[in-house]
Amino acid sequence: MRKKLTLIALAVALLIGISLWWQAAHSGALVVYCAHDAIYADSILHDFEKRTGIPISIRYDTEATKSLGLTELLIREKDNPRCDVFWNNELLGMTDLQERGILQPYKGSGYARIPAAFKAPDGSWTGFAARMRVIIFNTQKIGTTPPNLTSILPGTDLSRIGIAKALYGTTLTHYVVLWHEWGGGKVRAWHRQWRADGVKELDGNAAVKDAVAEGACYAGFVDTDDYFEAKDDGRPVAMHPVELDDGKTICIPNTVAIIRHARHSRAAKKLVDFLLSEETELALANSKSRQIPLGPVPEDRLQPDVRALEPWARKGVDLTALGPARAECLAWLKTWYTP
Amino acid sequence: MSRLVEDLVHPVTGISLAWGFLPNGSEPMGIGAQTTLALVRAIFIATLATLASGPTSRWLATQRGRARLLAWGLLVVPFFTPTLLISYGMVRFSIALIVSTWGHEALYVGVLGLKLFPVAVVIRVLLPPPLSAEGCYTYHLAAPASPWSQRWFHLRAAGQGPWIAAGLVFLLAFADFELASLWSVKTWTMAVFDAQIGGFALTDTLRLAAFPFCIQLAVLVALILSRKDSAIGRTESSFPSRFKKPHGAPTTAAVQTRKILPLRANPSAHEFASGLKPVRDEAPMAQRSLCAPFKSLCALCGKIDFPLWLHRCRAPFLPWLYLAISAAFVTLIPLGIVIVQAIPGVPRLFENFVLGRELGASLLFAVGATAAAAALVTFTPRSRVPALFLAAPGLFGALTISLIVLALFQVPMLRELYDTPVPLVLALTVLLLPLAFLLGALWLRQTAPLYIARQIPSRRLIWELQNRPRAIACAILFCWAWFDFTASSILAPTGFTPVFVRLHNLAHYGQTAVLSAMMIAAFATPVAVLLLTGTALHLYARGHGR
Numbered sequence: 001m002r003k004k005l006t007l008i009a010l011a012v013a014l015l016i017g018i019s020l021w022w023q024a025a026h027s028g029a030l031v032v033y034c035a036h037d038a039i040y041a042d043s044i045l046h047d048f049e050k051r052t053g054i055p056i057s058i059r060y061d062t063e064a065t066k067s068l069g070l071t072e073l074l075i076r077e078k079d080n081p082r083c084d085v086f087w088n089n090e091l092l093g094m095t096d097l098q099e100r101g102i103l104q105p106y107k108g109s110g111y112a113r114i115p116a117a118f119k120a121p122d123g124s125w126t127g128f129a130a131r132m133r134v135i136i137f138n139t140q141k142i143g144t145t146p147p148n149l150t151s152i153l154p155g156t157d158l159s160r161i162g163i164a165k166a167l168y169g170t171t172l173t174h175y176v177v178l179w180h181e182w183g184g185g186k187v188r189a190w191h192r193q194w195r196a197d198g199v200k201e202l203d204g205n206a207a208v209k210d211a212v213a214e215g216a217c218y219a220g221f222v223d224t225d226d227y228f229e230a231k232d233d234g235r236p237v238a239m240h241p242v243e244l245d246d247g248k249t250i251c252i253p254n255t256v257a258i259i260r261h262a263r264h265s266r267a268a269k270k271l272v273d274f275l276l277s278e279e280t281e282l283a284l285a286n287s288k289s290r291q292i293p294l295g296p297v298p299e300d301r302l303q304p305d306v307r308a309l310e311p312w313a314r315k316g317v318d319l320t321a322l323g324p325a326r327a328e329c330l331a332w333l334k335t336w337y338t339p
Numbered sequence: 340m341s342r343l344v345e346d347l348v349h350p351v352t353g354i355s356l357a358w359g360f361l362p363n364g365s366e367p368m369g370i371g372a373q374t375t376l377a378l379v380r381a382i383f384i385a386t387l388a389t390l391a392s393g394p395t396s397r398w399l400a401t402q403r404g405r406a407r408l409l410a411w412g413l414l415v416v417p418f419f420t421p422t423l424l425i426s427y428g429m430v431r432f433s434i435a436l437i438v439s440t441w442g443h444e445a446l447y448v449g450v451l452g453l454k455l456f457p458v459a460v461v462i463r464v465l466l467p468p469p470l471s472a473e474g475c476y477t478y479h480l481a482a483p484a485s486p487w488s489q490r491w492f493h494l495r496a497a498g499q500g501p502w503i504a505a506g507l508v509f510l511l512a513f514a515d516f517e518l519a520s521l522w523s524v525k526t527w528t529m530a531v532f533d534a535q536i537g538g539f540a541l542t543d544t545l546r547l548a549a550f551p552f553c554i555q556l557a558v559l560v561a562l563i564l565s566r567k568d569s570a571i572g573r574t575e576s577s578f579p580s581r582f583k584k585p586h587g588a589p590t591t592a593a594v595q596t597r598k599i600l601p602l603r604a605n606p607s608a609h610e611f612a613s614g615l616k617p618v619r620d621e622a623p624m625a626q627r628s629l630c631a632p633f634k635s636l637c638a639l640c641g642k643i644d645f646p647l648w649l650h651r652c653r654a655p656f657l658p659w660l661y662l663a664i665s666a667a668f669v670t671l672i673p674l675g676i677v678i679v680q681a682i683p684g685v686p687r688l689f690e691n692f693v694l695g696r697e698l699g700a701s702l703l704f705a706v707g708a709t710a711a712a713a714a715l716v717t718f719t720p721r722s723r724v725p726a727l728f729l730a731a732p733g734l735f736g737a738l739t740i741s742l743i744v745l746a747l748f749q750v751p752m753l754r755e756l757y758d759t760p761v762p763l764v765l766a767l768t769v770l771l772l773p774l775a776f777l778l779g780a781l782w783l784r785q786t787a788p789l790y791i792a793r794q795i796p797s798r799r800l801i802w803e804l805q806n807r808p809r810a811i812a813c814a815i816l817f818c819w820a821w822f823d824f825t826a827s828s829i830l831a832p833t834g835f836t837p838v839f840v841r842l843h844n845l846a847h848y849g850q851t852a853v854l855s856a857m858m859i860a861a862f863a864t865p866v867a868v869l870l871l872t873g874t875a876l877h878l879y880a881r882g883h884g885r
Contacts, residue, residue, distance in 0.1 A: 007718070018761070019760075022832070033833075037844075038841070038844055039845060042693070057834030058833070059834065060844065072536065080754065082833060167533060167536075168536070200438065202437070203523045210434055214431060214434045214435065216436075216438055217438070330537075333537075334534075334539070337530070337534075337537065338370065338531075338537065
């Protein structure tokens with residue numbers, strides 16, 4: 001018995017030792033929560049690490065819970081934050097964090113170059129490198145004319161139309177925009193009708209893109225980066241931006257913010273300025289995801305796909321005023337998905 | 340647009356709506372409905388696995404030498420195949436089935452069933468019927484006329500094995516999360532995950548999981564109660580002594596009897612563990628036939644006189660066919676697809692190898708959890724009750740356990756350990772314990788040869804009889820921890836992501852050569868680690884052996 005107790009005590013001591021060592025070893029690293037795709041964000045963040053010598057510890061979100069998982073985690077950690085910088089892949093979650101007082105305002109050199117429509121007036125968060133919400137469709141299945149999915153009549157079989165679960169990511173933003181434009185009642189009725197008509201609800205935008213690219217679904221809602229992946233793979237797909245009733249589009253920027261009481265605020269400011277720089281926006285624009293720069297960049301350094309998107313992006317609906325719509329829409333979606 | 344509308348008119352939706360369990364979409368599917376759906380699936384899988392596991396376990400006992408090794412290998416390989424590999428390899432197939440609710444459901448249930456069937460077989464091997472085949476045969480000779488008496492007899496004669504096998508398979512199928520999340524299947528674990536990610540307070544999330552948790556708890560309590568000695572005693576004592584199997588391992592008498600009676604006794608755990616070879620006799624039709632599962636069903640229903648067509652139905656190759664199809668469908672085909680795709684991606688991966696940190700993280704967590712689980716199994720008293728109480732929580736599934744551990748490390752006293760490897764190692768250990776105790780029951784038994792080896796003492800013999808089985812058990816646990824995704828995605832500390840969480844995210848971008856190469860690297864690493872460790876241990880044993 002004594003031997004067993006000794007072993008247990010040793011094991012507990014070992015665990016505590018490992019934990020203390022772990023915390024000491026990682027105390028100097030800048031903690032970044034990143035909801036943007038790791039495949040694109042990794043190179044940017046590691047480039048910053050190389051240039052500045054500031055070590056970075058990154059926590060990515062899982063693909064299926066893009067953005068919402070980390071937003072909720074930050075809310076839970078509000079009293080004891082671990083994160084220094086939050087790189088979100090959408091905007092509405094940031095406004096929620098701003099309202100909760102979780103973000104530390106910062107207006108650096110990066111903030112100055114971004115247009116006012118894409119940043120918080122107090123500097124709590126700043127947008128950069130946007131994507132657009134688009135309809136992707138399989139040209140072998142339905143030709144090259146873009147389908148108008150928003151005007152489909154009730155009762156039409158939608159089993160070949162894909163959409164990601166609305167609880168997360170940019171599909172949530174899409175819903176919030178509709179909630180703002182149409183009102184909650186119409187969105188609820190539309191959502192119910194589409195489910196009744198058999199629309200395929202998939203885990204994320206990437207799954208929708210795969211389903212359309214493979215021809216299992218004929219059309220679906222995704223973001224521009226998903227579409228370009230399918231296109232680069234040589235799949236028979238085309239896209240058209242989602243247009244609202246008034247002709248506006250949905251342009252969703254990445255956003256970055258410093259967390260209040262961040263342990264590494266100086267390093268955090270450096271990273272925020274780096275992410276908002278022209279160089280980072282160009283890197284993201286010329287990556288496979290073709291993200292649209294929000295600040296001024298030399299046009300000749302952009303690839304044609306991005307230049308073609310810019311007029312659509314300029315017609316983007318103002319997302320900064322959608323905080324209340326987001327709260328209402330998300331509350332309803334939560335009751336829908338976890339009743 | 341008109342073409343789109345034409346194409347959209349598809350019969351699939353109507354068919355899918357016909358199945359009452361599946362949602363028609365116009366109303367949200369509550370946690371109750373999702374639990375019912377998972378319940379129906381789990382009962383279906385558990386029933387099929389239990390019915391088929393009896394004949395399969397008996398057939399396995401007839402295999403010898405390399406055939407035996409191959410049969411066991413083919414049997415268990417689907418269980419140890421990571422769900423990510425299956426999902427990634429079958430991505431095009433599963434996408435093609437997206438539009439068919441039935442097809443999608445069938446794929447999920449089929450793969451889950453194939454993955455869990457080995458559990459039922461191993462349990463049936465470990466817990467053979469208390470009644471020997473000879474006793475059963477004798478009973479048939481003097482069987483009472485009443486079909487109800489016969490039915491009751493067969494239910495008791497089957498012993499605890501089928502019930503425990505069914506219970507375990509049920510628990511594992513009911514608590515599945517990884518495969519369900521990869522294929523967007525509606526089940527209660529997905530609803531709980533959505534609630535957790537969607538910002539419910541942890542207590543609310545766990546409250547949501549209360550109903551399914553109660554179901555699991557009820558099954559678990561039933562399993563624990565059925566494993567008490569009293570239950571065994573009641574079952575055995577209720578048979579007349581002439582029908583009872585002699586205590587202990589299959590006796591010489593039993594083996595000799597098989598020469599006389601054209602029936603095969605079920606192998607015991609001891610026989611399985613020690614490789615005791617019963618006398619090979621003429622192939623009994625009942626065990627090798629195509630219809631063995633049907634015969635099991637007939638027997639359990641009290642129908643002793645099988646129809647003539649069932650007797651004539653002989654197909655000794657069918658178990659092999661099943662094993663080959665199962666292993667090919669769940670493991671070999673997805674693995675083959677990934678390997679073929681990975682070939683052009685390997686050079687590019689090595690040009691810029693980005694997985695080193697993730698592989699290191701996985702290694703640390705897997706080694707830590709394996710060591711903890713192995714130590715707990717070794718130091719737990721040989722009594723069943725503490726073992727069952729330690730192993731039981733792991734059967735609630737990775738999602739529930741991870742959420743509970745997350746809640747545990749939110750309390751002020753443990754908060755300092757929150758963003759460290761401790762929560763994940765703890766969760767993995769809890770998840771490994773059921774398998775660890777199962778392997779312990781198989782391989783950590785005190786046998787007479789081992790006792791003699793210790794008396795000699797021969798390090799090489801001890802290696803062969805004791806340490807090698809332990810090393811294999813640890814290797815299996817290590818792989819199980821290595822391939823975890825759910826607990827890792829919830830509990831991994833910042834900046835130290837295990838490789839499968841990373842790959843899971845990347846897999847959403849579809850199949851690419853580099854990603855396939857990454858998959859191969861993730862699968863090859865544990866194999867390399869185990870090969871190196873195994874070789875080192877083997878050389879150590881040989882170098883010091885007598």
